[in-house]
Amino acid sequence: MEKMKICIIGGGIAGAALGYNLSLYEEAEITLFEKDRIGCGTTAKSAGTVCLFDDSLKNRYWDVRLYGFETYMRMEKEKPGSAGFDKTGTLVCATDEKVERTIKTGIALAKAAGYTGEYITDKNRIKEILPMLNTDAILGAGYTQDDGYFDGTMISNTFAEKMEANGATILRGVEVTDIIVENGEAKAVVSSDGETRAFDKIIDCTGPWSRFTGKLVGLDVQIWHTKAEAFFLVPPEKKLDYVFPVLKFPAFYALRAGDNIFICKSHLSMNLDDPMHAGQWDPDKLPQVGGTDDYFIDFLFDQMDENVPGLADSGLASSWLSYRAEPRDFLPLLGDTPVTNYLLCTGFGGNGVIEAPYATRDLAKYIMRGESTPLFEEWSFSRLLK
Amino acid sequence: MKIAICIKHVPTAENVEVNEETHQLIRDTAESDTNPCDLNALEFALQLKNATDGTIDVFSMGPENAMASLKKSLAIGADNAYLLADKRFAGSDTLGTARVLAAGIKTHGPYDVIFTGSESSDGGTGQVGPMIAEIFGMPDVSETVSVTAADGGLDIKKRVEGGNMLLHVATPVVLTVPFGCNEPTLPTLRSQRQANKADIPHVDDDALAIDDKTIGMPGALSIVTDVHSASSGRQAEEISGTFGEIAGRIGELIEEGRA
Numbered sequence: 001m002e003k004m005k006i007c008i009i010g011g012g013i014a015g016a017a018l019g020y021n022l023s024l025y026e027e028a029e030i031t032l033f034e035k036d037r038i039g040c041g042t043t044a045k046s047a048g049t050v051c052l053f054d055d056s057l058k059n060r061y062w063d064v065r066l067y068g069f070e071t072y073m074r075m076e077k078e079k080p081g082s083a084g085f086d087k088t089g090t091l092v093c094a095t096d097e098k099v100e101r102t103i104k105t106g107i108a109l110a111k112a113a114g115y116t117g118e119y120i121t122d123k124n125r126i127k128e129i130l131p132m133l134n135t136d137a138i139l140g141a142g143y144t145q146d147d148g149y150f151d152g153t154m155i156s157n158t159f160a161e162k163m164e165a166n167g168a169t170i171l172r173g174v175e176v177t178d179i180i181v182e183n184g185e186a187k188a189v190v191s192s193d194g195e196t197r198a199f200d201k202i203i204d205c206t207g208p209w210s211r212f213t214g215k216l217v218g219l220d221v222q223i224w225h226t227k228a229e230a231f232f233l234v235p236p237e238k239k240l241d242y243v244f245p246v247l248k249f250p251a252f253y254a255l256r257a258g259d260n261i262f263i264c265k266s267h268l269s270m271n272l273d274d275p276m277h278a279g280q281w282d283p284d285k286l287p288q289v290g291g292t293d294d295y296f297i298d299f300l301f302d303q304m305d306e307n308v309p310g311l312a313d314s315g316l317a318s319s320w321l322s323y324r325a326e327p328r329d330f331l332p333l334l335g336d337t338p339v340t341n342y343l344l345c346t347g348f349g350g351n352g353v354i355e356a357p358y359a360t361r362d363l364a365k366y367i368m369r370g371e372s373t374p375l376f377e378e379w380s381f382s383r384l385l386k
Numbered sequence: 387m388k389i390a391i392c393i394k395h396v397p398t399a400e401n402v403e404v405n406e407e408t409h410q411l412i413r414d415t416a417e418s419d420t421n422p423c424d425l426n427a428l429e430f431a432l433q434l435k436n437a438t439d440g441t442i443d444v445f446s447m448g449p450e451n452a453m454a455s456l457k458k459s460l461a462i463g464a465d466n467a468y469l470l471a472d473k474r475f476a477g478s479d480t481l482g483t484a485r486v487l488a489a490g491i492k493t494h495g496p497y498d499v500i501f502t503g504s505e506s507s508d509g510g511t512g513q514v515g516p517m518i519a520e521i522f523g524m525p526d527v528s529e530t531v532s533v534t535a536a537d538g539g540l541d542i543k544k545r546v547e548g549g550n551m552l553l554h555v556a557t558p559v560v561l562t563v564p565f566g567c568n569e570p571t572l573p574t575l576r577s578q579r580q581a582n583k584a585d586i587p588h589v590d591d592d593a594l595a596i597d598d599k600t601i602g603m604p605g606a607l608s609i610v611t612d613v614h615s616a617s618s619g620r621q622a623e624e625i626s627g628t629f630g631e632i633a634g635r636i637g638e639l640i641e642e643g644r645a
Contacts, residue, residue, distance in 0.1 A: 037626060161628045172626055234572055287417045289398075294582040301579050315572030316461075 039156030053106025084151025132310030461573030
């Protein structure tokens with residue numbers, strides 16, 4: 001049987017999930033290049049909040065969300081801890097009627113899939129779930145106790161382990177330095193180990209690096225970087241005597257991280273035309289910790305002080321900066337490009353952990369069987385050329 | 387009680403670059419944060435401030451990015467901060483650094499207590515605090531692991547080999563504080579936001595009126611002539627691979643007695 005030689009560039013959540021899904025096809029011969037370690041880039045800085053309902057992904061893509069959630073729950077069931085699941089539940093706060101409608105629809109979808117979910121307007125009940133919340137500023141809140149957050153790095157490594165068990169090759173610490181294109185067709189990759197390897201398909205899964213990777217084939221990958229600035233807070237009481245749920249507001253979210261609380265801006269609150277929010281930067285220059293701008297404390301503070309005053313007065317233990325990769329419409333880039341046999345699986349913009357299982361399952365089927373789905377139109381590279 | 391504290395903004399990244407000609411750390415672009423034991427010193431300063439209704443002034447000699455440590459100090463509870471920044475300070479050895487800091491402190495003094503961390507995490511000489519004491523003709527207590535105001539002076543616990551020594555000292559005094567002897571207060575988002583808006587004055591050589599020949603490269607009595615990586619005889623090994631491979635390698639290392 002002649003095998004299709006497939007190159008995956010990037011070992012984050014997208015590359016690892018794609019590698020796993022492709023490895024389920026016997027006729028796929030997969031090589032994944034990761035210049036550092038699996039799941040160590042943007043994925044490592046993801047909050048991993050694959051919640052049953054929130055505003056990070058439109059309800060239109062409910063099946064994408066549910067498939068991601070259930071993939072990780074199966075992973076956890078198969079090997080506890082392999083997806084890093086922390087079952088804290090999620091509390092999504094309705095700040096206006098539009099958000100309220102979105103939450104209610106999300107709850108209905110979750111319940112239809114067999115999960116718990118309720119929209120609560122009794123402010124005392126909401127405060128029982130999260131005592132430090134100021135309920136005066138919200139209409140109500142959607143709550144489920146069935147979800148929580150996952151660990152994108154652990155998931156990526158679990159996918160990597162599975163794909164290697166299925167015969168795929170992962171080249172760790174090997175960077176793709178060039179891509180050979182002949183007559184508009186991607187043919188081979190040159191890598192930092194000095195090798196040139198020929199492939200039938202090359203898939204860019206490099207997230208925030210995609211603009212640079214795309215240049216190797218002469219492609220202008222239209223992504224912006226938005227800053228994901230996260231702060232780790234120590235609550236005034238040091239140890240909370242309740243389970244801090246994943247907390248979602250339109251502009252920010254929070255979750256527990258051990259005894260601390262992690263807070264971050266939501267990606268949909270970013271303005272791509274504001275140079276403080278978005279630009280094209282070099283992800284290789286990101287520090288491991290720190291790097292946040294004073295601007296973003298201002299950006300978050302007033303809303304946090306109004307809605308969750310306990311967070312505003314929590315100790316600031318540490319912070320870090322990451323870049324999300326966002327096309328202008330905040331939807332990913334999936335599938336073919338004008339360069340034959342060079343495909344994209346990138347631009348998940350902070351939703352990679354939610355979307356990767358579904359997107360890469362369909363992409364693997366498209367690569368191996370040629371079967372397309374509506375997702376490939378909505379998330380196509382060509383939409384950006386119109 | 388009027389308290390001064392000297393803090394240093396130090397590189398935190400492992401891959402700190404060194405200027406090949408001067409053998410000095412390239413500080414202005416490195417990932418950096420407040421020197422860890424300076425935060426322990428600041429914690430004692432805060433305790434004394436609260437106990438005596440005092441004030442804390444923070445001084446740092448360094449490039450512009452040292453502002454981050456000064457703002458952090460204000461967010462934690464210091465009252466005033468001063469950045470001692472001038473090209474003529476660059477290349478100072480420990481004595482030059484002590485002279486600049488002492489001149490800054492003198493401008494806003496006198497102080498009852500001057501704190502420094504025991505040593506910086508980059509240079510690690512542990513000399514600057516005692517040198518400041520020498521310049522001012524003050525006593526100094528190194529390895530201070532506890533301090534309280536008592537009977538017009540300070541009760542101090544000083545770490546010595548095998549235990550602690552209890553001292554009662556008169557002020558003014560210089561105290562140097564080792565890492566880990568207390569739990570530093572953290573800034574909050576609220577206090578950090580307020581501190582970020584603070585107008586921290588730059589103080590240059592002209593304002594301090596120091597003889598240029600005694601500071602910077604011209605005044606340095608000790609010069610770093612070369613920098614080598616330390617070799618302890620032990621070697622770190624990065625283990626990567628699948629969960630199974632990593633577990634297997636750790637098992638081998640344990641069997642070999644290397645872990």
